[in-house]
Amino acid sequence: MAMTLRDIINRLLRRQPASASTARERLQLVLAHDRSDLSTELLDQMRREILEVVAKYVEIDVDEGAVSLETEDRMTALVANLPIKRTMTGQIKLKEPKNQSEENSEETEGTDQNS
Amino acid sequence: MATDTRVILICSGKGGVGKTTLTANLGISLARQGLTTAVLDADFGLRNLDLLLGLENRIVYTAQEVLEEECRLDQALVKHKQESNLSLLPAGNPRMLDWLKPDDMKRIVKMLKEQFNYVLIDCPAGVEDGFKNAMAASQEAIVVTNPEVSAVRDADRVIGLLNTNAIKPVQLVLNRVRPKMMANQEMLSIEDVTDILALPLLGLVLEDEQVIVSTNRGEPLTLNSVNSPAAKCYLNIAKRLQGEDIPLIDPIEESSGFGSKFRRLMQTKIF
Ligand SMILES: Nc1ncnc2c1ncn2[C@@H]1O[C@H](COP(=O)(O)OP(=O)(O)OP(=O)(O)O)[C@@H](O)[C@H]1O
Numbered sequence: 153m154a155m156t157l158r159d160i161i162n163r164l165l166r167r168q169p170a171s172a173s174t175a176r177e178r179l180q181l182v183l184a185h186d187r188s189d190l191s192t193e194l195l196d197q198m199r200r201e202i203l204e205v206v207a208k209y210v211e212i213d214v215d216e217g218a219v220s221l222e223t224e225d226r227m228t229a230l231v232a233n234l235p236i237k238r239t240m241t242g243q244i245k246l247k248e249p250k251n252q253s254e255e256n257s258e259e260t261e262g263t264d265q266n267s
Numbered sequence: 268m269a270t271d272t273r274v275i276l277i278c279s280g281k282g283g284v285g286k287t288t289l290t291a292n293l294g295i296s297l298a299r300q301g302l303t304t305a306v307l308d309a310d311f312g313l314r315n316l317d318l319l320l321g322l323e324n325r326i327v328y329t330a331q332e333v334l335e336e337e338c339r340l341d342q343a344l345v346k347h348k349q350e351s352n353l354s355l356l357p358a359g360n361p362r363m364l365d366w367l368k369p370d371d372m373k374r375i376v377k378m379l380k381e382q383f384n385y386v387l388i389d390c391p392a393g394v395e396d397g398f399k400n401a402m403a404a405s406q407e408a409i410v411v412t413n414p415e416v417s418a419v420r421d422a423d424r425v426i427g428l429l430n431t432n433a434i435k436p437v438q439l440v441l442n443r444v445r446p447k448m449m450a451n452q453e454m455l456s457i458e459d460v461t462d463i464l465a466l467p468l469l470g471l472v473l474e475d476e477q478v479i480v481s482t483n484r485g486e487p488l489t490l491n492s493v494n495s496p497a498a499k500c501y502l503n504i505a506k507r508l509q510g511e512d513i514p515l516i517d518p519i520e521e522s523s524g525f526g527s528k529f530r531r532l533m534q535t536k537i538f
């Protein structure tokens with residue numbers, strides 16, 4: 153495939169990500185997993201369970217929630233980024249944790265309201 | 268008798284990153300500084316240290332006969348002709364791998380500690396028994412890696428194992444650095460590698476064709492070609508090991524040519 157002028161300019165201006173930064177990002181990700189010994193499936197299961205627990209207390213945006221492993225200086229941290237839904241007035245929506253049976257019925261109500 | 272002998276494991280995880288070349292050149296450099304140094308070939312499966320040092324024809328006994336008490340240690344040690352402070356303890360037959368235990372390595376190293384200031388252990392690739400046996404006999408370690416994803420990933424595995432086995436200090440040598448590629452950001456930078464592995468950098472070694480020439484001859488660069496780029500790097504590493512404060516060379520400064528300097532200027536001024 154021939155290089156367009158834009159490609160050439162991009163290359164000259166180094167707009168294309170150079171391979172070193174790709175290497176760095178790929179390494180950081182693979183090492184986080186290597187160091188933790190957690191498989192992607194286990195990590196995903198943990199992510200879902202964490203989201204479930206947190207969702208009991210605050211309304212969170214489940215689709216946006218991310219749980220990841222990050223490493224710095226050989227320390228691995230479990231980092232959860234869980235965007236909280238806000239009310240029209242900008243307040244955080246808090247839920248009252250209920251006992252088991254009530255809570256289940258409330259959860260169904262909640263989803264009904266949403267849909 | 269040497270009192271505070273330093274026993275250093277030279278390891279990497281990934282094969283072919285430059286462990287044996289580093290061991291040979293460090294051995295020569297330390298010996299030249301007047302330090303009695305033993306290099307122990309712990310790569311029993313694929314021994315090569317004898318070849319790199321040009322000592323392959325002078326081997327009579329090996330670590331194997333020493334362990335089996337068929338000879339004394341000094342009968343197995345091969346003294347380097349030009350650098351008499353340096354001796355090689357050759358690896359035995361690959362079949363040694365069937366019975367060798369961590370305690371055997373400890374026994375050998377204990378004997379070497381009585382005579383030498385430095386014991387450098389050239390470790391086999393991998394993280395299996397060969398590595399574990401060699402690690403058991405070591406106090407500190409140098410992890411050799413290349414600025415490439417697979418080598419860095421494997422180094423990380425090894426560092427994890429060294430940490431859990433209380434080996435310290437663990438220092439990094441980054442080998443086969445290509446300054447031009449680094450300047451063009453097509454190779455992981457020094458900071459990338461040291462940040463990711465979180466190890467102090469003992470030194471870097473430039474990619475250098477002379478390494479191959481020296482291997483052909485069985486004469487490490489630090490022996491006769493001290494002005495080649497890689498030789499200077501090895502000599503600096505040996506001095507730092509001895510506690511001298513030698514500044515690192517900046518590979519990007521080293522890379523000549525208008526192109527890379529111009530690009531750097533662009534990057535700093537414009538972006
Ligand atoms: N700085 C360098 N510049 C150019 N070539 C190099 C450099 N360092 C090592 N090499 C080459 O890389 C190859 C592997 O080196 P070496 O045998 O030292 O690696 P190793 O880690 O001991 O390998 P193994 O894991 O098989 O024991 C050799 O052909 C050597 O000449």
Ligand SMILES: [Mg+2]
Pocket residue numbers: 286287288310315389390
């Ligand atoms: Mg080797």
